[in-house]
Amino acid sequence: MxxxxxxxxxxxxxxxxxxxxxxxxxxxxxxxxxxxxxxxxxxxxxxxxxxxxxxxxxxxxxxxxxxxxxxxxxxxxxxxxxxxxxSGHGALYPNVEEIFDYLKEKGCSIYIASNGLIEYLEAIVNYYQLDRWVTETFSIQQIQTLDKADLVKTIIQKYKIDKAAVVGDRLSDIHAAKENGFVSIGCNFDFARKEELAEADFVIDDLLELKELIYPSR
Known part of the structure; x- marks a missing residue:
């Protein structure tokens, strides 16, 4: 897909x-x-x-x-x-590494677009070595508007992406997908709200569900 x-x-x-x-x-x-x-x-x-x-x-x-x-x-x-x-007090969500392995094996390009600041994101990426899978991590700090849709547009323009999905837990992620003509996948995790997820094209409870969404079995 x-x-x-x-x-x-x-x-x-x-x-x-x-x-x-x-x-x-x-x-x-x-x-x-x-x-x-x-x-x-x-x-x-x-x-x-x-x-x-x-x-x-x-x-x-x-x-x-x-x-x-x-x-x-x-x-x-x-x-x-x-x-x-x-200090190791944080954690990735279950199955992040497994789904990243799967996506990379399928030839899928992975990016991160976050409202977090550059230094903060670098700390997470470095501690968990996410750059093993992630092409580039983008921070809202890199653009002037503080609008995630514009941040996603920055990724699109840099990597010449014409087909993608945005995966996130909040309305800003869903809107960022829709405003750029992409599929929105809502994560029903800790901070998610039902009324916001209702606007997503798809909703998942586990990252492994992306396997079937992105590469559905025939």
């Missing part, structure tokens, strides 16, 4: 949930030490907006704080995330 697959990272390939809570708790503990926060850490609020670019995250989590504080917390949070990745 499709000879190129473009994957989201957080909540699709990487189980961000395993490092999210401890990294966010560390960040808000630091914010409390600066006397800039008194309430509980807003884990639930972050889960609601998971998948949006980090600058937008801090606008939502710290709406009453100035840009300087937001940027300081962003940097601290990113550092904690990467330290937790490098």
């Amino acid at each position: 499709n000879q190129s697959l473009i994957f989201d990272m957080d909540g699709t390939l990487f189980q961000t949930d395993k490092i999210l809570e401890i990294s966010l708790e560390d960040t808000f503990t630091y914010l409390r030490s600066l006397n800039q926060w008194e309430a509980v850490t807003p884990i639930d609020t972050y889960r609601e907006i998971m998948g949006v670019p980090l600058p937008k995250v801090w606008e939502a989590l710290l709406p009453n704080h100035d840009t300087e504080i937001r940027e300081k917390m962003n940097d601290f949070f990113l550092a904690r995330l990467m330290e937790n990745i490098r």
Whole structure:
């Protein structure tokens, strides 16, 4: 069906949930030490907006704080995330390596398009050696619009892709596929929402289901 697959990272390939809570708790503990926060850490609020670019995250989590504080917390949070990745506290979703092996054997090109920042994505790619399969990883930081559809368009233009599927867990992934004329495959994983997945062309509960979707048995 499709000879190129473009994957989201957080909540699709990487189980961000395993490092999210401890990294966010560390960040808000630091914010409390600066006397800039008194309430509980807003884990639930972050889960609601998971998948949006980090600058937008801090606008939502710290709406009453100035840009300087937001940027300081962003940097601290990113550092904690990467330290937790490098310490092995995160994990890929089940069967990532198996499906990547299968797709590469079939001659399928694999790309990653993520709202994560470059340094963060590099930490995941390097720790799990994803470049064994992935042609290139693209960050929202590389474009000005912070729109994932534009990020996917960047991949299309660079690699001259005319037929592909976008695999992800959130509405931004589904819209990125549709706006570029590609098939959208929703992952019913940790951060997914039923109302968003309803807009996808296909929905999977396990990455191995991509085998039959991409190369259906006759």
